[in-house]
Amino acid sequence: MQIAVTFRHMETSDAVRNYLEEKLSRVKKYIDEPIDAQAVLSVAKKIRHSAEVTLVAKGITIKGSEHTNDMYAAIDGTVDKIERQLKRYKEKLKEHKPASGRERRVAKTVYAAESIDEGLGQPSIIRSNSFSVKPMAVEEAVMQMDLLHKEFLVFTDSTTEEISVVYRRSDGNYGLIVPEAQ
Missing domain, CATH: 3.30.505.50 (Sigma 54 modulation/S30EA ribosomal protein, C-terminal domain)
Incomplete structure (x- = not known):
């Protein structure tokens, strides 16, 4: 998985970057293809922490964002949203029954x-x-x-x-x- 992390209005932090990479590794179980992820972590007015992540896999683009008072909570919320979207996508494919007809x-x-x-x-x-x-x-x-x-x-x-x-x-x-x- 290729992860590009951009820090806006805050100092670059290896701890936050490693936390984000660890959390994003959870989505590998839903997509087995190479995944490109772009993450933008930003702070506005010193209290509003935002995490925006865009995942691009072959044929799928999924975006998630969260705004809280804590950067780690924002990352957790964003990854949870992306994980829910991927689960929904996989379930949609599993549950779809082909139309009856001649094969x-x-x-x-x-x-x-x-x-x-x-x-x-x-x-x-x-x-x-x-x-x-x-x-x-x-x-x-x-x-x-x-x-x-x-x-x-x-x-x-x-x-x-x-x-x-x-x-x-x-x-x-x-x-x-x-x-x-x-």
Whole structure:
């Protein structure tokens, strides 16, 4: 976990930094991917201590902040808020039941590039897999793709029962490919 701590209107303190890092290590049990955390610890008018933390993991951004009279209490409150948000996110994924419908099987084949470029007639197959495509809503497909840390996901749209593809765009947004009705 990469943690960047910024101190505003207060002196840099290794004790506070270590306390924050120790508390943030608790969230690792909810996300197993590399996590970047930015923390801003500040004091206003010598009595208002604030802790603001932004966690960025693959596909998820979570923010939490707390303002109290004690910096350690502010850190505790902020980490507790972030932990609750992560629990809610994980529970949402666990509890979601896929829509009932037909599950399809799709085959994936990888061809050797040289066999296609040279025009040898039949391309040579390197690897072939088949997997089931579950019916699900677009939102669930995006969540599944994020949890599986994939760049795209093939799924059956539960409303139209057509095979669709959701993918991660280079600008960080998501794209959806749906078949055209004929």
